[in-house]
Amino acid sequence: MPQFFMNKRLIILLVGIIILVALIGFSLRDREQISWPEQFIKDTAGFVQNIFAKPANLVAGFVENVQDLKNTYEENKILKSRMDEYAKIKVEVNRLQKENEELQALLDKEKDLSAYTPIHASVISRNPERWNETIIINKGEVHGVETNMAVITAEGMIGKIKSVGKITSHVQLLSAADRTNRIHATIQGSEDVYGLIDGYDDETKYLLLKEIPSDKKIEADQDVITSGFGGVFPKGLYLGKVEKVEADQYGLTQTAYIKPAANFYNIENVIVVVRDMEQPENEADKVDGS
Known part of the structure; x- marks a missing residue:
């Protein structure tokens, strides 16, 4: 009896293997239509997948939306910080x-004070009796002097x-007693430091x-130029160097x-300086050449 059951199990196993192989071979064939069992299994699997796919997609979409919202929040924070930086930069600019406009205006003013047009001339005469006071040059009114x-x-x-x-001019030297x-x-x-050139020392030349303020410290060898503030001469014409300073x-002062x-x-040869900046109309405002 036990031998019969063992043979029966073996026979069932072999039959099952044969059926399985047959089904596998059947399913691997090229067919235009599938069998109803296969169709049933596929439809059932598709139905189940569809049931689980929708919630999964909803959950995935929700998670993705939450992530996008979080990213948008972070980007918004960054943009706000940059807007604050932009506002600060705009104020600084x-x-x-x-x-820059103020400095440019000052620079233009500096250029105006020192700008001039030269008129070249030659000395044609000098009065022996007033050698230290006057020379005559060969340029006059017709040349713009x-x-x-x-x-x-x-x-x-x-x-x-x-x-x-008309064609000549008299030049008064700085050494003139005027x-x-x-x-x-x-x-x-x-x-x-500012002051007024007012006089010439015949002994020291x-x-x-x-009129230099007493609290200003002046040292020897400092350069002296025209200031441009006198209303007549341009700024920057070289006058000489400081030799010594005395209090009044x-x-x-x-x-x-x-x-x-x-x-x-x-x-022998000189240059007449035509100041580019307009001279003041009020004679009381002039110091140079007054």
Whole structure:
């Protein structure tokens, strides 16, 4: 009896294997239509997949939307911070632009004060009796020369136009003994100091720079130029160097002795300086050449 059951199990196993192989072979054939069992299994599997796919897609979409929302929130924070930075940068740009405009205006003013057009001329005469006061040049009104224009050489300023003819002009030298022969000047240094060239010392042959505040420290060898603030001469015409400084008798101001840069005695060629910036109409505003 046990032998029969063992043979029966073996027979069932073999039959099952044969059926399985047959089904596998049947399913592997090229067919235009599938069998109803296969169709049933596929439909059942598709139905089950469809039931589970929709919730899964909803969950996946929800998670994705949450992630997008989180990303949007982070991006919004970054954009807000950048907007704050942009606002700060805009304020800084506006400040720098305003500052740049102010500095440019100052630079243009500086250029205006120092800008001039040269008129080249030659010395044609000099009065022996007034050798230290006047020379005559070969340029006059027809060449654009006017009274009180500065006259310079390659070394520095020598004087101003005193009178003008049609084709000649008289130049009054800085060494002339004339109380109206005044020039607003600047002593260059770490801090510019201003004063008036007012007079000439015949003994030392130095120009006298007066009305310097007593609290200003002046040292020898500092350069002296025209300031441009006198209303007539342009800024930057070289006058000479400081030799020494003395306080006045009351101690309120100082007087600097300036060694002229130009040679007043050997003059052949000069330049008449035509200031580009308009001169003040009010004569009371003038200092240079007053």
